[in-house]
Amino acid sequence: SPRTVRVDLGERSYDIVIGSGLIARAGAEIAARRPGIRCAVITDRNVAAAHLDSLVASLADAGVEAAPLVLEPGEKTKRFDELVRVCDHVLGARLERGDAVVALGGGVIGDLAGFAAGIVRRGMRFVQVPTSLLAQVDSSVGGKTGINSGHGKNLIGVFHQPELVLADTDVLDTLPIREFRAGYAEVAKYGLIDRPGFFAWLEANWREVFSGGPARIEAIATACQAKAEVVAADERESGARALLNLGHTFGHALEAATNYDSARLVHGEGVAIGMVLAHEFSARMNLASPDDAARVAHHLREVGLPTRMSDIEGGLPPTDILMTHVAQDKKVRRGALTFILTRGIGQSFIADDVPGDEVFRFLEDKR
Ligand code: NAD
Ligand code: ZN
Known part of the structure; x- marks a missing residue:
């Protein structure tokens, strides 16, 4: 029903x-x-x-x-x-x-x-x-x-x-499997933002979500509920809606760095890699445990999503070019950036004072 x-x-x-x-x-x-x-x-x-x-x-x-x-x-x-x-x-x-x-x-x-x-x-x-x-x-x-x-x-x-x-x-x-997986990255995102129980449920039930039936309906309903709450709280996108951008700053930068070539990367794949990077960066800043980043990477990888920058075929431009996309046209490339970071699974928050040079060194190490 x-x-x-x-x-x-x-x-x-x-x-x-x-x-x-x-x-x-x-x-x-x-x-x-x-x-x-x-x-x-x-x-x-x-x-x-x-x-x-x-x-x-x-x-x-x-x-x-x-x-x-x-x-x-x-x-x-x-x-x-x-x-x-x-x-x-x-x-x-x-x-x-x-x-x-x-x-x-x-x-x-x-x-x-x-x-x-x-x-x-x-x-x-x-x-x-x-x-x-x-x-x-x-x-x-x-x-x-x-x-x-x-x-x-x-x-x-x-x-x-x-x-x-x-x-x-x-x-x-009838949706191509690659598109299904890309959408799944956004489903998992709602768990990672503030629903740790939902993320754990996805880890246990993702196969049923992919194959259809009641678990698919349940996953989509939970995701819609999460988005509906955020939209109701912030219809015109002035604040809280920013949490929906978890994984998207890195993800958009990777999409831009691959010229929006969907043969190389589709949006949800960029978000998957971006969410892993956001968790890894949070661990590097001593905000979260590296075990959480590993758990996120493991789950996204098991459903068939890319989780590392090196998963992208054809290589990436130099880190300083990636950083111009990360900083989204802002003049300050090494100054303070706004990111969605996390204290653990389902504990994301808006950080508006992230040092650009830390991000640069992190991306340099990760590529
Ligand atoms: P899409 O609309 O291009 O669909 C992906 C592909 O799947 C297309 O080739 C489409 O023809 C095909 N397809 C869709 N449904 C199918 C089905 N049931 N069976 C077979 N083929 C099917 O892309 P998308 O990933 O659905 O959406 C991406 C777009 O959404 C981007 O333009 C993005 O900017 C936008 N977007 C908007 C918002 C918003 O809040 N308005 C949020 C996120 C993304
Ligand atoms: Zn998205």
């Missing part, structure tokens, strides 16, 4: 429904909440091949008219001309403000379709049907939408909360 996680945002509160076979019930779920609603379904070619027909059929069965638009898969689709296509599609289908944009796909489709929903007719209803593990536990929850710019990733966008998230855990069976 499905699990429901409530994202508590006053008037804009919404449900995340997580369960098996939800796509077949999506039409009924949407029609029950908003009778008479019409939708534009935005998706990509990979997802359309496996899941678009069942979603459209379920909408039709519930009497919900749907106009699908299939885009090219991949990060490159998060750009201006694709945003214009989505907006034109929604307007061309003559949808009104009270109608819905439905995102059927991973984080790329969710971010792009959510942005369009946020700006067409000054903000339409938005429904997320996330189909990657990363999208189910992270990008579909929280209302951040947007596209990339030549100046960097995710620099153009709006906060626009969905009014319903339907996470069908069966659709993950």
Whole structure:
């Protein structure tokens, strides 16, 4: 039976429904909440091949008219001309403000379709049907939408909360295993931030999470609950939401240092290595035990994720170049940096006075 996680945002509160076979019930779920609603379904070619027909059929069965638009898969689709296509599609289908944009796909489709929903007719209803593990536990929850710019990733966008998230855990069976693992890194992250019991549960149950069934639903529901709490406490990302960046400072630097080449490193893989580095660096600063870092590395490695910089094929640029990415364009390269560090499994905290030269020496030793 499905699990429901409530994202508590006053008037804009919404449900995340997580369960098996939800796509077949999506039409009924949407029609029950908003009778008479019409939708534009935005998706990509990979997802359309496996899941678009069942979603459209379920909408039709519930009497919900749907106009699908299939885009090219991949990060490159998060750009201006694709945003214009989505907006034109929604307007061309003559949808009104009270109608819905439905995102059927991973984080790329969710971010792009959510942005369009946020700006067409000054903000339409938005429904997320996330189909990657990363999208189910992270990008579909929280209302951040947007596209990339030549100046960097995710620099153009709006906060626009969905009014319903339907996470069908069966659709993950068609997700490439590498993408599943990458999303799993974000699942484990919630344990490492502040849920040590969840991390221990994952160590015991990860095989069932990968193979499907109740443990998968449980893991995704726990991850969504964790993200929902952080989002409710800090909707516009001013403070506490920063803990979600555990592993991401190093991870983003590794992604940038490999030119965002997904053949070499996908985001969740960078986060996996980054989380291990954050634990190892914390141990080096005498904040945490090295045993905890070893435990994190062991678990991520056993599920098949990379855990060391040397796992990345093709080598990395020199440490001072890596450091420019770590310091994220800030002028001070060796000055004080903000990092998510930890006192142990599930005891992460925001450290805003991390000496850049310590980070430099650490990365130099680790490569
Ligand atoms: P993605 O959307 O590119 O999906 C990964 C790949 O899996 C794609 O090739 C896609 O076609 C395919 N796919 C997805 N679901 C599938 C399924 N069920 N069966 C078969 N193939 C499937 O990438 P992603 O990892 O889902 O998301 C990454 C994006 O999310 C990035 O652009 C990132 O910036 C964004 N993001 C946003 C937030 C946020 O808060 N808005 C948070 C984290 C990440
Ligand atoms: Zn991430």
